[in-house]
Amino acid sequence: MAEVAPDGFLDALRAIVGPERVLAEAGDIASFLTDWRGRFTGRARAVVLPGDSAQVAAVVRACRDARVPIVPQGGRTGLVLGSVPDASGEAIVLSLRRLNRIRSIDAANRTMTAEAGCILADIQAAASEAGMLFPLSLAAEGSCTIGGNLSTNAGGTAVLRYGNTRELCLGLEVVTADGEVWDGLRGLRKDNTGYALRELFIGAEGTLGVITAAVLKLYPAPQAALTALVALDSPRHALDLLGLLQARCGASLTGFELMSAFCLQLVATHFPDLPRPFSGPHPQYALVELSSNESGEHAQTLLEAAVGAALEVGVARDAVVATSNQQALGLWRLREHIPLAQAAAGKNIKHDISLPVSTIPDFILQADAALQAAFPGCQPVTFGHLGDGNLHYNVAPADGEAHDAFLAHQGAINRIVHDAVAAFNGSISAEHGIGMLKREELARYKSPVELDMMRAIKAALDPLGIMNPGKIL
Structure with a gap:
């Protein structure tokens, strides 16, 4: 990719977003260049921090004209080197963290319109304040952004009931590789008017365009959520337990996490203050969560009956059902600390x-x-x-x-x-x-065949190859 007008390029960006929003000094941009795990550090011409979708579009047009690659970046919590620049130093990092406004909540339609730089935990909190639930939940929710979640089609712990991020999004606002703004912020659950353009950008990791806002699905806030940790003999028994719970609990089954004995051994070694629910080790464990829109009593009756049935038929070895929010949080902390225990080991x-x-x-x-x-x-x-x-x-x-x-x-x-x-x-x-x-x-x-179709889509939407080059393809 040929460089065009490098001398005046940063001045053009400063004119768009303001001089203080274009970072070019090594000390100012260092934190934007290294991935979350600290495995790779790239180089960049500058870090640019636009404040709205119009500024994003203008920055993309400037990059298009100068043939400068763009690396969109959210909370920088990704795990596959998707949001950091390569070592060439040709690209700019387009940080979306200033696009952090929740534009509206439509309670009757059960939707929220949020900008791409909104922290996931802030979206969850805003939904809760409105008496509703945004169910996407993952370990990095205190720092990851919804734009990054959409760009990677993040999963998390509640996919079993609510689906991946793709299923939680009804509409998008996207800046294309030509610097145009596509306003697809429609809160429609049915829209059969041609190609599903939204689907192209979700999971594309910024290689086709820049997501700047989204219409997100909200759900009724559950009246209660209950958690149990079940000890098992094998992954086969975990699968049997899953089937039993699905048959007995239906849509109330929100989460089902598998953990091996070695996982909890690591956690016990490196985080000895966390709970130890059982007196001795078991080969496998399942962390189960039920949520109910009726009452806590209903959820507890449902979960205890299902776990009791699993114990009775020999699917489960032992089980602990949390009787308070504090106990439930303790059980979830065992699961959430597995990656931290791995890192410590x-x-x-x-x-x-x-x-x-x-x-x-x-x-x-x-x-x-x-x-x-x-x-x-x-x-x-x-x-x-x-x-x-x-x-x-x-x-x-x-x-x-x-x-x-x-x-x-x-x-x-x-x-x-x-x-x-x-x-x-x-x-x-x-x-x-x-x-x-x-x-x-x-x-x-x-x-x-799949790769050829993906390359054709990339070439059609980003013919100059400036959108997050070197990622995916």
Whole structure:
């Protein structure tokens, strides 16, 4: 990509957003250039902070005219190097954090219109203040932005009941690669007027345009939410428990998280102050959440009856049902601290995969066996959203093995895991996206027909290739 008029380019951006909103000094832009895990630091010509969609459009037009690449950035909590620039230093980082206004809430239509830079937790709070629920929930909700959630089609813990971010969005406002503003902020649940343009931009990681605002679905706030931790013999028993709960509890089943014994062992080691609900270890655990729009008593009766049935028929070994919000938070903290415990234990090789729910027990058996055959003693750290088929299937080194030496095998371990995923008709990325990190893996596992269609869409909507280049494709 040829550079055009580099000398006057930053001055043009300053004229659009104001001199103080174009950061070019190394000390000012450093925090925008490194990914959340600290694995990669890119370079950028500048960081630009527009204040509204009109300024975003003007910045994109300036970049189009100067042939300067654009890297859209939200809360910078992504895990696949999708929101940081590459090492060339040619791009600008387009930070959307100033687009942080909730424009409106339509209570009767159960929708909220929010700008892309709104922090997810702030959206949740605004919905709650209006007596409603925005159900997207994930570990980074205190710092991630809704624009980033949409750009990666984030999942989280409530997908089982409410769906991914894609299912929670009715309309978008997008700045195209030509610097035009597409106003698709329609709060319609039915709109059969041609191509579903909204679907192209959700999950596209900023490679087709810049999401600047969205119409989000809201739901009635539940009267009560109850949590239980269930001890199990195997992933097969977890699948049986899921089926039993779905049959007995229906749509009240909001979350179903699988955690292996090794996961909770890590948490107990590195966070000894967290609860230890059982007197001894069990091979697997399921963290279950029910929510009810009737009453707390109704939810408790439903959950206790379902868990009791699971114990009676031998699906479950033991169970603890939280009797207070504090106990429920304690159980969820066990799940949420697994990634933190992994980080405290040292480096590991991460996989964010999805599979047909019915195949997960067989996948775990096959992948575990293949890894042990190739790397004896390695330790799979298996946890995730079993209810929607999303596993975080991470691999830690054997006890005593040097972590850096183990990471040298990342390519071989990825191949074992991803080949097993492909054998079960799964996906190598469930909720984290592709970014730069999984770009080569995507090319290996997507069919040529799929890749050609994706490239055709990219070429049609971003013919100059300035939108987040080097990501996904």
